[in-house]
Amino acid sequence: MEVRARSDEPLLPIELTVNAQRVSATVAHRASLADLLRDQLGLTGTHVGCEQGVCGSCTVLVNGTSTRACLFLAAQADRTDVVTIEGLGTPAQLSDVQQAIVDRHGIQCGFCTPGFVVTLTELYESGRLERMSDAELRRELDGNLCRCTGYVGLVDAARDLRANTTTSRETR
Amino acid sequence: MKPAPFTYVRPSTIDEALEFLAASHDGKVIAGGQSLLPLMNFRLARPGLLIDVGRIPELSEIVIQPTTLELGAMTRHSRVELDPTIASAHPLLSFAASQIGHRAIRNHGTIGGSIAHADAAAEYPAVLTAVSGSVTTRSPRGERTVPANDLFIGHYATDLAEDEIIIRVTVPRVSPGQRWGFFESSRRPGDFAESGAVALVTTGADRYDIRVVTFATTSRPVAIEISSGPADVDRSLVSAVIEHTSTLDERERDLTVVAVRRAVGMALNGVSKGGAR
Numbered sequence: 206m207e208v209r210a211r212s213d214e215p216l217l218p219i220e221l222t223v224n225a226q227r228v229s230a231t232v233a234h235r236a237s238l239a240d241l242l243r244d245q246l247g248l249t250g251t252h253v254g255c256e257q258g259v260c261g262s263c264t265v266l267v268n269g270t271s272t273r274a275c276l277f278l279a280a281q282a283d284r285t286d287v288v289t290i291e292g293l294g295t296p297a298q299l300s301d302v303q304q305a306i307v308d309r310h311g312i313q314c315g316f317c318t319p320g321f322v323v324t325l326t327e328l329y330e331s332g333r334l335e336r337m338s339d340a341e342l343r344r345e346l347d348g349n350l351c352r353c354t355g356y357v358g359l360v361d362a363a364r365d366l367r368a369n370t371t372t373s374r375e376t377r
Numbered sequence: 378m379k380p381a382p383f384t385y386v387r388p389s390t391i392d393e394a395l396e397f398l399a400a401s402h403d404g405k406v407i408a409g410g411q412s413l414l415p416l417m418n419f420r421l422a423r424p425g426l427l428i429d430v431g432r433i434p435e436l437s438e439i440v441i442q443p444t445t446l447e448l449g450a451m452t453r454h455s456r457v458e459l460d461p462t463i464a465s466a467h468p469l470l471s472f473a474a475s476q477i478g479h480r481a482i483r484n485h486g487t488i489g490g491s492i493a494h495a496d497a498a499a500e501y502p503a504v505l506t507a508v509s510g511s512v513t514t515r516s517p518r519g520e521r522t523v524p525a526n527d528l529f530i531g532h533y534a535t536d537l538a539e540d541e542i543i544i545r546v547t548v549p550r551v552s553p554g555q556r557w558g559f560f561e562s563s564r565r566p567g568d569f570a571e572s573g574a575v576a577l578v579t580t581g582a583d584r585y586d587i588r589v590v591t592f593a594t595t596s597r598p599v600a601i602e603i604s605s606g607p608a609d610v611d612r613s614l615v616s617a618v619i620e621h622t623s624t625l626d627e628r629e630r631d632l633t634v635v636a637v638r639r640a641v642g643m644a645l646n647g648v649s650k651g652g653a654r
Contacts, residue, residue, distance in 0.1 A: 214382055234385040234427075237414075256378060257415040259567075264481055270455075271481040276414040280385045281429060324480065333459075347566040348479025 208245045210236065219283040223248070224292030232279040239263045239274035241282065242289055250290035250319045254350075261349035264320040265289045271327045290319035293326055301369065302326050305362040313353035321349045321359055325366065334367045342367065380417035387429040391515055391544060394430050399517055399540050401426040406542055408451055408490035411482045436489070436544060441466045445510075446548040450489025458483060467550055469508070469557040473500040473575070476559070479567045489543040495597070497532040498569040500561065501546075503592035506600055507575040508549040516541035529597040555579050558643030560636050561593065569593070572632035574640035585610055585645075589637050594629040595622065601637070614641060 208230045210216055216231040223246060232241055237256075242248045242265070254260035256275045263274040266288040294300035299307065302325045312318050328334045328345050337345070342363050351359060388394040398404045405424035407413055408431060416422040430436060436451040446467050448457070457463050457474035464471040477483055477491070477500055491501045492512060505511075505525040512523050516538055528536050537543070551557050561573035570593040579586040585607055590598045601621050605613040618637050622630045 215384070217385065233382075235380050235382055237379075240379075256418045258411060258478070258482055261479065261481065270484045272485060273411075273481050275418070276411055276482075277485070278385060278410070278414075278427075278429075280387070281410070281431065283387075327480070344566060345480060348481055 206246075210245060212236075217280050217283075219280060221282050221284060222286045224288060230279070234278075234280060236279040237275050238265065238267070238272070238277040238279050238282050238287070241279035242274060242287075248289050248291050252316055252319060254316070259348075259350070260317075261320040261324065262317055264323045264349065266323055266327060269327070269330075271324055288323075290322055293322055300326065302329055302362075302366060305365045305369075306359065309358040309361040309365065311354055311358035311362045317349055317351040317353075321346070321351070324349050325363060328363075329366050334363070337367060339364070378418050378420060380414070381420055381423045383417075383423070383425055383427050385427045385429065387432060389433060391430070391433055391435060391542065394428050394433065394542060395515065395517060395540065397426065397428045398542070404428055406430055406493070408487040408493075409453065409485040410490075411478065411486040412490060412494045412496065430542070438545075439463070444550055444552075446470065446550065448488050448546045448548060450487060450512075450543045450545060452488045452546075454478075454483035454486045454488070454491075455480070457488065467548060469551055469559060469575070470501075470504055470548055472559050473504045476500055476561055476570075482567075488546050492528070492546060493535060493537060493543050495529055495531075495533055495535045496569070497596045498571075498573070498593040500559075500570070500573065500592070502529050503573060503575045503590045503598040504559070505546065505548060506598035507577055507588060507590040508551065510546065510548045512543045513545040513547065514541045515544050520544075522547075525598070526600070532596045534597075551577065556644040556647065558640040558645075560639035560643060562632070562636065572629075572636040574633070574636040576637070576640035576644045578641060578644040580607075580645075583607070587614065587641060587644075589614070589640060591618070591622070591633050591637060594625055594633045594636070610641070610645075611638065614638065 206228050212233045214233045242251045252262040254262040258273045258276045265274045267285050294303045404426035407427045407429050436449045438449045440447040454474045454477045510525050556578045558576040561570040563570050572594045573592045576589040586604045588602050590600045592598050601617045603613045603617050618634050
């Protein structure tokens with residue numbers, strides 16, 4: 206896919222993979238990864254809340270590592286592998302993380318949800334979750350803010366994932 | 378908000394980065410970007426040139442020596458926190474790293490960036506000061522070593538010249554006879570610390586030698602040393618803290634006393650309570 210920025214500022218060419226698809230893009234030097242994903246690629250599941258790294262609603266995976274798309278330049282994403290919420294699970298086949306959140310009613314308005322899914326996906330796939338206490342688990346989630354749920358359903362989903370880690374693992 | 382326009386460059390070597398820095402009147406190095414980009418998003422910082430040193434391999438080298446850790450400036454907080462080799466070689470540094478921000482921030486933030494940025498609430502400057510560490514820098518004038526004591530001048534202020542880049546951080550290991558403690562408090566987990574302290578304690582038969590470094594309430598790490606009998610530790614600590622924090626208001630001084638007590642308490646009791654979470 207090739208996308209060009211609609212901008213009268215000088216542009217930089219970048220090459221990256223987004224949700225397993227190769228992308229060639231030209232971006233403004235100051236464009237964030239969030240800007241690229243949302244405005245140029247139409248992947249609006251990554252949300253922009255605080256633009257300072259606190260709320261977590263923009264969290265994506267870059268080379269498998271959770272990343273604030275608002276604190277990562279599109280230019281820095283050159284030659285990286287980006288995964289957004291659109292690349293995790295499908296409506297017909299939710300990922301383990303997504304299913305756990307649904308089962309525990311960890312969603313209301315949905316604004317924080319993609320960020321939580323990404324954060325939990327990294328944690329779940331890292332193998333660190335299964336050894337964690339509740340306190341450590343909560344700490345891993347403190348970078349994602351939710352204004353609706355009071356976090357109970359989200360923490361319960363994380364606990365379910367911690368318990369399920371050694372049994373059914375989704376293969377993607 | 379969006380940052381003001383700038384030019385982005387990504388050199389492949391340190392010397393190339395230095396050339397960019399020297400040639401620009403408003404160039405700024407970006408490492409992890411987790412402190413710089415928020416400031417730029419708020420337009421509190423408006424460098425005209427961003428020099429990304431994130432893919433210079435030399436800056437990510439790590440060497441564990443018998444008495445020190447040598448960490449390349451691009452070493453990420455998550456690595457210091459989670460790498461078992463680093464954690465066992467320097468549990469104090471590893472614990473301090475675990476207190477920085479949130480997971481995604483720690484995945485990208487770097488030790489060089491944190492130290493160069495020198496936020497008063499930052500953890501690494503205080504730890505580096507406590508263990509009497511240093512940074513190695515390079516500039517057009519060559520390389521130099523700057524001890525932590527000389528490096529941190531105030532909030533966002535260091536001894537670094539504008540054309541100088543940190544390439545490596547030397548972190549002395551806590552010696553076997555010493556105990557360490559670390560405490561910070563904040564309103565919510567992951568927020569900037571409101572108060573903090575790092576403690577190194579050597580316990581003799583009838584004497585405790587304590588070196589404690591405060592941060593967050595103080596605009597730079599402030600080292601306090603006391604030597605007292607076990608029964609007098611708290612009284613000596615509190616009066617030393619008060620003596621060193623005469624410019625702080627009452628609330629900040631109280632917070633500092635609490636942080637110092639908790640950090641020293643952690644060192645003495647060996648209980649891992651030293652964090653905001």
